[in-house]
Amino acid sequence: GAGVSQTPSNKVTEKGKYVELRCDPISGHTALYWYRQSLGQGPEFLIYFQGTGAADDSGLPNDRFFAVRPEGSVSTLKIQRTERGDSAVYLCASSLGGGTLYEQYFGPGTRLTVT
């Protein structure tokens, strides 16, 4: 079946611009996660959704970052007033249920470059 998909695969934007990154989870997966992977680092947790609600957003670095999942399926990560330090690969993962007892399936990521 189809895995987690993320669009776009690459995004180049200028400093100060607004960007949206999209994640389509595996059908039927209720939990959705966003991670950020900077060069030479492991993925870093940003936010976790259970259904439509953000169950844990403790990893969002500041109020420029926001994510939504209005219908409990597709999620959008929004970044306002982008900075060069936001450049990274943004990963999305989904799982059948909440909690790490359920395997998280990762998408290929969106590579964001802020110039």
Place this chain on the structure above:
Amino acid sequence: AQSVTQLDSQVPVFEEAPVELRCNYSSSVSVYLFWYVQYPNQGLQLLLKYLSGSTLVKGINGFEAEFNKSQTSFHLRKPSVHISDTAEYFCAVSERGNEKLTFGTGTRLTIIP
């Protein structure tokens, strides 16, 4: 807070030789432990996980890992590597009752023909 340390950023190994990738974690509570693999130009894929029970965990592609609570380690091993094992390997930890994964910085495994 939980943390993961992967001391080896790169590990070169000859084909058909054994390999061990080291992982140490820090947490004040009980944890779940994971190894993920990232092949070139692909997404992260779960290799194996320790939730409870036997401390020796077997995963896909002939990999296994052993949970050692006293040494707070979860090292990954394979008795004989292949060219296809060339990838980046990430160790991750999750505290029980907490849904988020904390990853190490990764170990790049390079297989020498």
